[in-house]
Amino acid sequence: MPFEGTTAIVTGGASGIGLAITEALAEQGCSVAVLDLQQEALDEQVARLRDLGRDVHGHVCDVTDRPGVEATVERVREEQGVPLILVNNAGRPLFRPFLGITLEEWQGVLDVNLTGTFHLCQVVLPGMVDAGWGRVVNISSSSTHGGQPYLSGYVAAKSAVVGLTKSLALEHGPDGITVNTIPPGFIDTPMLQADAARGRLGPGGVDDAIARTPVRRIGRPEDIAHVCVFLCQDESSYITGQVIGVNGGRNT
Numbered sequence: 001m002p003f004e005g006t007t008a009i010v011t012g013g014a015s016g017i018g019l020a021i022t023e024a025l026a027e028q029g030c031s032v033a034v035l036d037l038q039q040e041a042l043d044e045q046v047a048r049l050r051d052l053g054r055d056v057h058g059h060v061c062d063v064t065d066r067p068g069v070e071a072t073v074e075r076v077r078e079e080q081g082v083p084l085i086l087v088n089n090a091g092r093p094l095f096r097p098f099l100g101i102t103l104e105e106w107q108g109v110l111d112v113n114l115t116g117t118f119h120l121c122q123v124v125l126p127g128m129v130d131a132g133w134g135r136v137v138n139i140s141s142s143s144t145h146g147g148q149p150y151l152s153g154y155v156a157a158k159s160a161v162v163g164l165t166k167s168l169a170l171e172h173g174p175d176g177i178t179v180n181t182i183p184p185g186f187i188d189t190p191m192l193q194a195d196a197a198r199g200r201l202g203p204g205g206v207d208d209a210i211a212r213t214p215v216r217r218i219g220r221p222e223d224i225a226h227v228c229v230f231l232c233q234d235e236s237s238y239i240t241g242q243v244i245g246v247n248g249g250r251n252t
């Protein structure tokens, strides 16, 4: 059990990629705090994982709400211990032609995809600094590699997450903390299926996207979780400030 006794926070951890990361870290022995928006989804996933013997706690927490983030992290510290692994995964796209984006929509997409990561990092990092050990993994997006039409706000926010990752890695490397980002591409999650149902993958949908993917399959949430666990291992202490693409060869 390489992570036995280590507390982890996974945002957006009740669905898709975040859920797979929660499962993988908990399977390795981590005590995982899942932060997500919907009580029902949290209850369902926490109950299922506890039935498997995993140490998982659910917290309704909107990552854009700073006081809520501070209160939740404090509860995690009291109930599970100081979090030394932080996975900033909560995110949501905004599909809109650039010229139609309102200021409110722009602010909203930055809030959830970028400022939420800022809040969690600022609140959780001091405990890692005190411990002299920490792992931060930020989930960005493969769309940052080349841009994407109708996703400019989302791509801008995720690109800023890449910059934040690199800067934090430099600033906190001397504290024993690594900070890396995984930009996923084309992963089979409720978010992707919703996009496919709305025709946002193009007229050929998922099948066409698979045909254009070099490894000829859709990504699985477990593909991201696998790399996340690797980056959180003690043995990965020489890997920091890196962008580790997991995308089946797309957008590289």
Ligand code: NAP
Residues within 6 Å of the ligand: 011, 012, 013, 014, 015, 016, 017, 018, 035, 036, 037, 038, 061, 062, 063, 064, 089, 090, 091, 092, 093, 112, 116, 139, 140, 141, 142, 143, 183, 184, 185, 186, 187, 188, 189, 190, 191, 192
């Ligand atoms: P998902 O299935 O929709 O899961 C995202 C989870 O985050 C949901 O449970 C969602 O809650 C939650 N969430 C959204 N806003 C939140 C907030 N403000 N505070 C706390 N939780 C929040 O999506 P996914 O595909 O697994 O995506 C996970 C991450 O990967 C996202 O950052 C996404 O941008 C990134 N990503 C995914 C892909 C892909 O192909 N799937 C590609 C590139 C990047 P609700 O369901 O209630 O909204």
